[in-house]
Amino acid sequence: MLEVKGMQKRFGGIVATDNVHIDVVKGEIHAIIGPNGAGKTTLINQLSGEMKSDTGTVLFDGSDITRESASSRSLLGLARSFQITSIFQDFTAEDNVALAVQAHDGHSFRFWKPARSDARLRQPARTALEKVGLAERADIVASNLSHGEQRQLEIAMALATQPKMLLLDEPMAGMGTLESGRMVDTLKSLKGDITILLIEHDMDAVFALADRITVLVYGRAIATGSPDEIRANEDVRQAYLGDDHA
Amino acid sequence: MTLSLRTIVPAAVLVLLGLVPVIAGAIDEPFYIDLFSRMLILAIGASSLNLLLGYGGMVSFGHAVYLGIGAYVVGIFSFHSVEDGIEWMASGYVQIPAALIASAVFGLIIGAISLRTRGVYFIMITLAFAQMVYFLGVGIEYYGADDGLTLYGRSEFGDWLDLNESSTLYYVCFVALLLTLFVSYKLINSRFGIAIRSIKSNERRTRAIGIPSYRYRLTCFVIAATICGFAGALLANRTDFVSPDMMHWTRSGDLIIMVVLGGMGTLFGPLLGTVGFLLVEEILSSYTEYWQLFFGPLLILIVIFGKGGIDGLIQALANLVERKPKAAAQSRDGA
Ligand SMILES: Nc1ncnc2c1ncn2[C@@H]1O[C@H](COP(=O)(O)OP(=O)(O)OP(=O)(O)O)[C@@H](O)[C@H]1O
Ligand SMILES: [Mg+2]
Numbered sequence: 056m057l058e059v060k061g062m063q064k065r066f067g068g069i070v071a072t073d074n075v076h077i078d079v080v081k082g083e084i085h086a087i088i089g090p091n092g093a094g095k096t097t098l099i100n101q102l103s104g105e106m107k108s109d110t111g112t113v114l115f116d117g118s119d120i121t122r123e124s125a126s127s128r129s130l131l132g133l134a135r136s137f138q139i140t141s142i143f144q145d146f147t148a149e150d151n152v153a154l155a156v157q158a159h160d161g162h163s164f165r166f167w168k169p170a171r172s173d174a175r176l177r178q179p180a181r182t183a184l185e186k187v188g189l190a191e192r193a194d195i196v197a198s199n200l201s202h203g204e205q206r207q208l209e210i211a212m213a214l215a216t217q218p219k220m221l222l223l224d225e226p227m228a229g230m231g232t233l234e235s236g237r238m239v240d241t242l243k244s245l246k247g248d249i250t251i252l253l254i255e256h257d258m259d260a261v262f263a264l265a266d267r268i269t270v271l272v273y274g275r276a277i278a279t280g281s282p283d284e285i286r287a288n289e290d291v292r293q294a295y296l297g298d299d300h301a
Numbered sequence: 302m303t304l305s306l307r308t309i310v311p312a313a314v315l316v317l318l319g320l321v322p323v324i325a326g327a328i329d330e331p332f333y334i335d336l337f338s339r340m341l342i343l344a345i346g347a348s349s350l351n352l353l354l355g356y357g358g359m360v361s362f363g364h365a366v367y368l369g370i371g372a373y374v375v376g377i378f379s380f381h382s383v384e385d386g387i388e389w390m391a392s393g394y395v396q397i398p399a400a401l402i403a404s405a406v407f408g409l410i411i412g413a414i415s416l417r418t419r420g421v422y423f424i425m426i427t428l429a430f431a432q433m434v435y436f437l438g439v440g441i442e443y444y445g446a447d448d449g450l451t452l453y454g455r456s457e458f459g460d461w462l463d464l465n466e467s468s469t470l471y472y473v474c475f476v477a478l479l480l481t482l483f484v485s486y487k488l489i490n491s492r493f494g495i496a497i498r499s500i501k502s503n504e505r506r507t508r509a510i511g512i513p514s515y516r517y518r519l520t521c522f523v524i525a526a527t528i529c530g531f532a533g534a535l536l537a538n539r540t541d542f543v544s545p546d547m548m549h550w551t552r553s554g555d556l557i558i559m560v561v562l563g564g565m566g567t568l569f570g571p572l573l574g575t576v577g578f579l580l581v582e583e584i585l586s587s588y589t590e591y592w593q594l595f596f597g598p599l600l601i602l603i604v605i606f607g608k609g610g611i612d613g614l615i616q617a618l619a620n621l622v623e624r625k626p627k628a629a630a631q632s633r634d635g636a
Pocket of ligand 2: 095096097138
């Protein structure tokens with residue numbers, strides 16, 4: 056589904072992404088783990104088209120998207136969420152999602168008909184909110200939602216673009232156990248239908264969800280394998296997991 | 302749209318504006334028609350700037366340039382219609398579309414380049430372009446340079462619409478303002494308007510969601526320029542005169558003040574701001590020639606204490622009267 060070859064990104068002296076190869080198979084949840092500053096967010100920024108890579112190619116669903124902009128990658132079915140919640144704070148929850156629907160319902164050069172009463176946008180928006188359990192909060196202005204709800208809203212917005220693949224940057228960041236549990240359930244319900252590249256620090260969530268895991272350290276992918284293989288991998292234990300995780 | 306103080310006040314202002322020629326005629330003070338027609342025209346200009354400033358988050362510091370371009374098209378056409386005897390150039394049916402097209406083209410060129418930048422750079426580059434056009438006006442001797450150009454005649458629309466009749470011109474401006482408000486209302490609530498507002502709210506997210514922001518910002522820029530060019534064409538007719546001074550950077554600053562004073566990103570804010578600005582200017586300047594000395598601090602007070610400008614003050618007043626919690630009333634944006 057997503058094939059990353061020889062991806063590189065430097066910030067001055069720091070090599071944030073160092074010759075990374077990743078192959079995400081259709082339908083799987085592929086987790087990327089690694090210590091703080093390993094380059095996980097940078098990788099997502101490159102894959103989503105927000106940040107230009109120094110070198111490397113990205114194949115998505117069979118076509119080369121290396122030169123595509125962020126918006127056209129989204130239109131091709133590659134959606135993302137942000138590590139630091141990025142929503143439209145002054146829009147209601149439903150308006151946030153409706154905008155995502157609108158973005159994928161042809162162009163927005165429509166200057167006359169009111170958008171906020173357009174059933175073509177409201178209906179799918181409602182559906183996406185239901186999927187993440189936010190249906191009752193549809194009319195709340197986003198800035199008044201709890202942190203956990205805002206994280207769910209991010210997912211709903213990504214889902215509303217009807218993606219083939221999701222790039223999720225620490226969806227559980229800053230959540231309590233209860234909220235994390237709900238997020239795990241949400242992601243589980245998507246499994247199989249949507250390919251997911253999941254960045255997450257919460258190891259319980261990673262091992263509960265992932266089919267395969269890639270470990271990123273100092274911008275380099277040092278290992279890829281099934282959860283069991285990764286648990287057993289010596290390099291990984293030394294570099295990252297620590298013995299108590301094994 | 303519920304019937305709140307926020308809609309009643311602008312509606313009342315519009316009704317009063319609509320009655321100006323009647324009142325001016327009754328008290329025999331035709332001077333008022335002149336004063337208030339300028340208000341109507343600048344309110345159109347401020348409304349167009351509000352599309353950029355209030356809804357699109359684009360702080361254009363050169364918006365008066367489109368007033369100038371619209372005005373100059375009328376002035377130049379009028380000039381050639383007499384000097385070279387080209388009759389059709391006196392026609393309003395030619396002048397107005399030409400003014401719209403010229404300001405759209407300038408908007409397209411200036412916007413296409415300026416919108417590559419952000420923040421302070423955007424402010425500076427729009428200002429720089431406006432200054433360039435300003436100096437172009439100052440430089441062209443043929444069209445009067447900095448002395449400007451006196452119109453040989455107002456735009457001709459035939460017998461049914463004689464702009465030389467001052468109340469006719471006034472009502473043309475009045476209808477144009479209503480039209481501008483209506484078009485703005487439709488625009489900001491359309492898919493296009495929602496896209497523009499989302500870019501202002503969070504551009505990074507807007508792109509990630511699949512909306513290529515540049516082309517929507519540019520379209521918004523061109524629309525705002527065109528509407529402002531229309532206001533410029535009216536201004537030339539009202540004043541019977543065009544000059545580079547119309548697009549001096551302080552004129553652009555005035556437009557920004559009108560929008561901020563009235564309430565950015567609200568439908569009627571620019572109208573209220575323009576009315577407030579020009580009335581205060583008129584009143585203060587009748588007392589002292591140093592009126593700007595008092596005007597500045599007054600503006601600062603309103604902006605600091607009445608967040609959201611005059612519209613914000615009305616909102617606060619409405620909340621006080623109805624004792625409604627702030628949050629409930631705030632969710633009603635876009636109108
Ligand atoms: N825009 C930037 N400019 C300069 N350096 C950057 C930039 N973005 C990231 N970096 C650096 O690149 C490295 C990787 O950062 P990145 O945010 O990708 O790590 P991460 O794995 O997402 O970390 P975390 O787990 O804390 O989210 C860090 O050393 C960071 O300081
Ligand atoms: Mg990160």
